[in-house]
Structure formats: C-alpha cells, structure tokens
Amino acid sequence: MKKQPYILIGVTSFLFVAFLFRSIFKVLDLEWTSLFQDLEKTEKVVFLGLMFSLALAFLLVLFWTIVDEISKRRIQANLKRLLAGKDIESLGDADLDASFKNLSGKLGLLTEAIQKADNQALVKEEEIVEKERKRIARDLHDTVSQELFAANMILSGVAAQALELEKSQIQQQLNGVSDILGTAQNDLRVLLLHLRPTELEGKSLVEGMEMIFRELKEKSNLTVVFHHNDVSIPKDMEEHLFRIVQEIVSNTLKHARAQQMDVFLHQEGKQLHLRMVDDGIGFEQEKLERLSYGLKNIQERVEDMAGTIKIRTSPQKGVAVDIRVPLLVKDKNEKETV
Numbered sequence: 656m657k658k659q660p661y662i663l664i665g666v667t668s669f670l671f672v673a674f675l676f677r678s679i680f681k682v683l684d685l686e687w688t689s690l691f692q693d694l695e696k697t698e699k700v701v702f703l704g705l706m707f708s709l710a711l712a713f714l715l716v717l718f719w720t721i722v723d724e725i726s727k728r729r730i731q732a733n734l735k736r737l738l739a740g741k742d743i744e745s746l747g748d749a750d751l752d753a754s755f756k757n758l759s760g761k762l763g764l765l766t767e768a769i770q771k772a773d774n775q776a777l778v779k780e781e782e783i784v785e786k787e788r789k790r791i792a793r794d795l796h797d798t799v800s801q802e803l804f805a806a807n808m809i810l811s812g813v814a815a816q817a818l819e820l821e822k823s824q825i826q827q828q829l830n831g832v833s834d835i836l837g838t839a840q841n842d843l844r845v846l847l848l849h850l851r852p853t854e855l856e857g858k859s860l861v862e863g864m865e866m867i868f869r870e871l872k873e874k875s876n877l878t879v880v881f882h883h884n885d886v887s888i889p890k891d892m893e894e895h896l897f898r899i900v901q902e903i904v905s906n907t908l909k910h911a912r913a914q915q916m917d918v919f920l921h922q923e924g925k926q927l928h929l930r931m932v933d934d935g936i937g938f939e940q941e942k943l944e945r946l947s948y949g950l951k952n953i954q955e956r957v958e959d960m961a962g963t964i965k966i967r968t969s970p971q972k973g974v975a976v977d978i979r980v981p982l983l984v985k986d987k988n989e990k991e992t993v
Contacts, residue, residue: 671711724818730825731817734810737762751822754829761836765803802839806832860893861886861920864900868918871904877913883920888927888982895956896929896980902949903931903976911935911974922982929978937968 726746733743733755743755813820813828820828855863861883868879888896900918907913913935921928943950943966950966953976957964962980 667711667715726822727818727820730822731814734814734817737810748822750826751829754826754833757833758829758836761833761840765836765839802835806835806839809835855890855893855897859886860888860896863893863897864918864920867900867904871908875908877908878915879918880915881918881920883918884922886920886922886927888922892927892960892980895960896927896978899929899953899956899978900931902953906949907931907933907935907974911937913973925982927980927982929980930975932973932975934973937970937972937974939970940968943968 726748729744729746730751733746736743737755737759743759745752746755809828809832813825817825858866864881864883868881871877871879904916907916911933913933916931916933918932919928919930954964957978957980960980962978965977966974967977968974
C-alpha cells in the first residue's frame with residue numbers, strides 16, 4: 656500500500672478519537688484541567704485514547720486492504736476475460752474502464768481482421784504465386800503474430816501479478832499493450848494490401864490505383880494526392896505497374912511513418928513516368944545497396960519492362976521513387992518503334 660492511504664487513515668483515526676473524547680467529556684461534564692490533576696486518571700485516559708486510535712486504525716487498514724484486494728481481483732478477472740475473448744465488466748474506475756474498453760475493442764478488431772485475412776489467403780491460394788504467399792506468411796509471422804504474442808505475454812504477466820501491482824503500474828502496462836496492438840493494426844493493414852487482387856481484373860491502371868488510394872483513405876492515416884493524365888499502355892505493363900504501386904504503398908505504410916504521399920502517373924510520348932513521393936522519415940542512401948525483398952521485387956519488375964528506377968532519400972526527407980518505362984508506339988506504317 657502507498658504512504659498516502661496510511662497518512663489518511665492515521666489522520667482519520669486521530670480526528671475520530673479526538674471527537675469521541677470531546678463528546679464523552681461534554682456528556683459527563685468533565686474538565687481537562689481536573690483530569691490532568693490526577694496523574695493516574697490521565698494515564699488511563701491517554702492509554703484508552705491510544706488503544707482506540709490503534710483499534711480504529713487497524714480496522715480502517717483492514718477495510719482498505721479488503722477493498723483494494725477486491726479491486727485487484729476484479730482487475731485480474733477482467734484481464735483473464737480479456738485474454739479469453741469474453742466481455743469485460745466495469746471496475747468503477749474511469750481510467751481503468753477506458754483502458755480495458757480500448758484494449759477489448761482493439762483485440763476484437765484485430766481478431767476479426769486476421770480471420771478475414773486468413774479467409775482471403777485461402778480463397779486466393781491458387782491465384783497467388785508461391786513466393787508471394789511465402790512472403791505474406793513470413794511477414795504475418797514476423798510482425799503481427801509476434802506483436803500479438805508480446806501483447807498476450809504482457810497481459811498474462813499482469814494478470815498473474817495483478818494482486819501485487821499498484822493500479823498505476825497496471826495502467827502503465829495496459830497502455831503499453833495498447834501501443835503494441837496499435838502497431839499490429841497498422842502492420843496488418845499493410846499485409847492486407849497484399850491480399851487484394853494481384854491483377855487489375857478488367858480495370859485500367861488508373862482505376863486500379865484509385866481503388867488502392869480509396870482504401871488507404873478509409874483504413875490508414877496516409878493521405879494520397881494522385882496526379883495523372885490519359886494513359887494508354889499494354890495490359891501486361893499495367894499489371895506490372897499495378898503491383899509496383901502496391902509494393903511502394905506497402906513499404907511506405909510499413910516503414911516511412913509518412914502523413915502524405917504524392918503520386919504522379921504521366922504518359923509522355925514514348926515514355927511512361929511514375930513518380931511516388933512521401934514525407935516520411937527516409938533513410939540513408941547507402942542502405943539502398945541492401946535492398947529489401949519488396950524493393951528487389953520492384954526493381955525486377957521495372958527491368959522486365961526495360962525501364963529505369965531511381966530512389967532518392969535521406970533521413971527525415973522522405974523517399975522519392977522515380978520510374979520511367981519506354982513504350983512501344985506504332986507509326987503510320989504499323990511498324991513498332993521505341
């Protein structure tokens with residue numbers, strides 16, 4: 656127990672005993688001056704007062720301990736209900752109730768989202784290439800699963816030690832779990848992007864990109880400003896560029912901590928120009944030599960189209976990805992030129 660309740664109990668006991676003795680003296684019409692003239696009687700009154708104070712203090716401490724124990728057991732029960740996926744009960748503490756409600760909501764949303772992701776992965780299992788499925792499984796294990804495991808371990812630890820921890824310590828642990836679940840939600844949004852259609856499914860490239868950006872607006876804090884002109888390119892090139900856009904958006908959500916992304920898609924004569932710029936944290940240019948799987952995948956797709964890619968970045972300056980792809984254009988004699 657903290658010092659503050661002890662001080663409060665001591666002051667309460669003293670005031671109660673003082674009031675009690677004053678009332679007794681008033682009822683019996685006794686005077687303090689006459690009492691102090693009789694040393695033996697004074698000792699008895701002082702002793703009686705001390706006993707009353709100690710007895711009252713003991714009862715108050717016992718009452719406080721029982722109330723605190725009941726409160727901690729209710730917190731422990733709520734933690735167990737939270738881990739079991741059951742409805743939580745009100746504790747009568749606004750801060751703790753808000754924390755439990757927040758955690759319960761986040762866990763519910765994550766559970767639902769993971770189930771949807773699993774279902775989508777099963778439906779598309781035959782459509783997604785092997786390396787893509789392996790990457791999704793690896794990312795799911797390395798990010799969301801690990802974060803949920805960490806959150807579960809913390810909650811289990813708090814539940815086991817709830818009777819020994821102070822409410823402020825429990826509140827601090829719950830806030831930490833809330834942050835972990837927030838990160839897991841963001842990572843799951845990134846993974847869900849990879850479970851979206853891997854092909855345009857009859858849409859044009861611009862329509863497919865607008866679909867991705869609408870989803871980002873609904874499910875993330877990233878604002879996308881899309882600039883484009885009329886684009887008319889081969890279907891297989893559209894598919895490549897669609898997957899590239901998905902990959903860049905995924906990397907931005909996962910690593911950049913960006914608030915806004917500007918996307919430019921322009922067809923300029925015999926060349927298609929795609930430029931995507933975010934205002935995130937960026938990274939050292941030298942790290943480009945150690946390309947991640949996602950960036951390597953983008954680079955391979957660009958090379959398959961005989962295009963070029965340039966990535967410019969620096970710490971706290973965001974990332975700019977510049978892709979240029981040559982187009983095959985038919986001249987008047989129906990000959991294809993580049």
